[in-house]
Amino acid sequence: MATTGTPDYRDQGLVFPEGFVFGSATASYQIEGAVREDGRGPSIWDTFSHTPGRVVNGDTGDVACDHYHRADADLDLMKDLGLDAYRFSIAWPRIQPTGSGAVNRAGLEFYSRLVDGLLARGITPVATLYHWDLPQALEDANGWVNRDTAYRFAEYAALAAEALGDRVQTWTTLNEPWCTAYLGYGSGAHAPGRTSGADALAAVHHLNLAHGLAVPEIRRAARNAPDVSITLNLHVIRGDDDDDTSPEAIRRIDALANRAFLSPLLQGRYDADLLEDTAAVTDWAFVRDGDAAQIHQPIDVLGVNYYSTVTVRMWDGVAPRKNADGHQGAAGSPWPGSEHVEFLEQPGPYTDMGWNIAPDGLEELLVSLRERCPEQPLMVTENGAAFPDRVVETDAGRRVPDAARVDYLNRHVTAAHRAIARGVDLRGYYVWSLLDNFEWGYGYTKRFGIVRVDYETQERILKDSARWFQELIATRTTP
Numbered sequence: 001m002a003t004t005g006t007p008d009y010r011d012q013g014l015v016f017p018e019g020f021v022f023g024s025a026t027a028s029y030q031i032e033g034a035v036r037e038d039g040r041g042p043s044i045w046d047t048f049s050h051t052p053g054r055v056v057n058g059d060t061g062d063v064a065c066d067h068y069h070r071a072d073a074d075l076d077l078m079k080d081l082g083l084d085a086y087r088f089s090i091a092w093p094r095i096q097p098t099g100s101g102a103v104n105r106a107g108l109e110f111y112s113r114l115v116d117g118l119l120a121r122g123i124t125p126v127a128t129l130y131h132w133d134l135p136q137a138l139e140d141a142n143g144w145v146n147r148d149t150a151y152r153f154a155e156y157a158a159l160a161a162e163a164l165g166d167r168v169q170t171w172t173t174l175n176e177p178w179c180t181a182y183l184g185y186g187s188g189a190h191a192p193g194r195t196s197g198a199d200a201l202a203a204v205h206h207l208n209l210a211h212g213l214a215v216p217e218i219r220r221a222a223r224n225a226p227d228v229s230i231t232l233n234l235h236v237i238r239g240d241d242d243d244d245t246s247p248e249a250i251r252r253i254d255a256l257a258n259r260a261f262l263s264p265l266l267q268g269r270y271d272a273d274l275l276e277d278t279a280a281v282t283d284w285a286f287v288r289d290g291d292a293a294q295i296h297q298p299i300d301v302l303g304v305n306y307y308s309t310v311t312v313r314m315w316d317g318v319a320p321r322k323n324a325d326g327h328q329g330a331a332g333s334p335w336p337g338s339e340h341v342e343f344l345e346q347p348g349p350y351t352d353m354g355w356n357i358a359p360d361g362l363e364e365l366l367v368s369l370r371e372r373c374p375e376q377p378l379m380v381t382e383n384g385a386a387f388p389d390r391v392v393e394t395d396a397g398r399r400v401p402d403a404a405r406v407d408y409l410n411r412h413v414t415a416a417h418r419a420i421a422r423g424v425d426l427r428g429y430y431v432w433s434l435l436d437n438f439e440w441g442y443g444y445t446k447r448f449g450i451v452r453v454d455y456e457t458q459e460r461i462l463k464d465s466a467r468w469f470q471e472l473i474a475t476r477t478t479p
């Protein structure tokens with residue numbers, strides 16, 4: 001367990017602002033299962049997970065947590081935990097099985113019932129439109145490398161907002177477009193598993209454009225003046241103090257990982273150094289006049305997913321190159337044009353993903369965003385940790401004593417509180433994840449849930465971290 005000396009939040013007398021939202025997050029492909037039911041079309045994750053060698057143990061999301069059939073019980077569990085809000089994602093291929101055309105009513109109904117179920121339990125629905133399950137038919141037409149996918153996404157966003165836009169409070173267009181573009185089309189570790197730097201950068205732009213086209217569609221179609229947002233996995237990048245190449249490496253990775261999304265979103269432009277760094281990979285001809293302005297839409301809240309940090313320097317081409325960037329090894333590179341940056345091992349402790357535990361990085365990230373966009377409200381839309389849990393039998397039933405996860409969450413919630421104390425307009429914090437689930441290329445080998453899922457029986461067991469979170473929610477405004 002990661003012991004750190006950080007006292008529990010209760011012993012620190014932390015008080016969260018009135019209205020601060022504590023929630024939990026999941027994503028459709030990771031929990032729903034029922035991949036062939038009620039007219040759902042195949043997604044790139046169905047294809048990818050069914051391709052031998054792509055996912056550890058050949059795991060797929062075919063059944064996952066069977067949430068599609070157990071939504072009511074899972075909603076009761078959320079209510080039990082006292083969640084203020086639940087961040088879920090909508091599977092595009094349930095709404096439009098081939099990514100365009102008429103709505104599949106049965107698919108929509110599932111989310112409509114889910115939203116009603118949340119509201120009936122006093123839980124605020126926060127819907128993400130794209131958490132990586134692209135309809136396979138759109139990938140067959142070149143996926144996010146095809147500009148047309150951005151227009152298809154805006155249409156889908158409008159359909160979803162028309163149907164649920166009287167009840168969903170917050171809409172998130174995209175979850176972590178970094179992963180979609182660079183892991184999906186660059187390294188190949190994620191679906192669709194392609195490995196072209198040029199395609200990855202085209203995907204970056206088309207994802208940004210998809211967001212920019214969808215935002216006004218959501219505002220037009222929704223009837224309850226919702227908050228509109230996007231969730232980014234911004235990288236907290238550190239240098240090697242003893243290495244004078246680190247500033248250059250930091251600049252490059254900041255350009256690719258952070259500014260490739262933030263600059264068009266917040267300033268309506270791509271930064272010159274990003275275009276220069278990647279000039280040998282692509283000429284960026286896919287950016288058309290007016291695109292940057294289209295992407296630059298006001299958003300109500302910026303979602304931030306945070307897990308760990310990276311440390312970089314330039315590779316001298318002599319010493320063995322390290323790639324401790326926290327992303328699964330795969331055939332291609334997730335860093336087009338900057339493959340000669342070396343990602344050094346981080347100081348521990350680590351989670352089961354091998355990700356370093358660095359709560360200060362969360363505070364640093366939130367404070368740096370405040371400096372960059374002082375008026376922009378922020379939300380931590382994901383934070384959490386995988387650990388190899390064990391189940392113990394007690395007289396009171398089965399328990400999962402996940403002290404390391406409690407410690408991780410406590411330290412990060414405390415870091416978020418420090419950021420608030422430093423003036424950051426942070427509106428909420430969502431634990432990743434409510435349930436153990438299909439962790440992408442790692443299949444079911446990594447457990448992130450505050451609720452344990454027994455995949456044989458689909459039994460749910462509240463881990464100690466769930467009970468800790470429950471108490472935090474109940475006591476957060478009392479010193």
Ligand code: FCB
Nearest residue numbers: 027175176432439440448
């Ligand atoms: C994030 C993803 C989420 C989950 C966590 C661990 O990158 O958004 O689906 O896999 O990492």
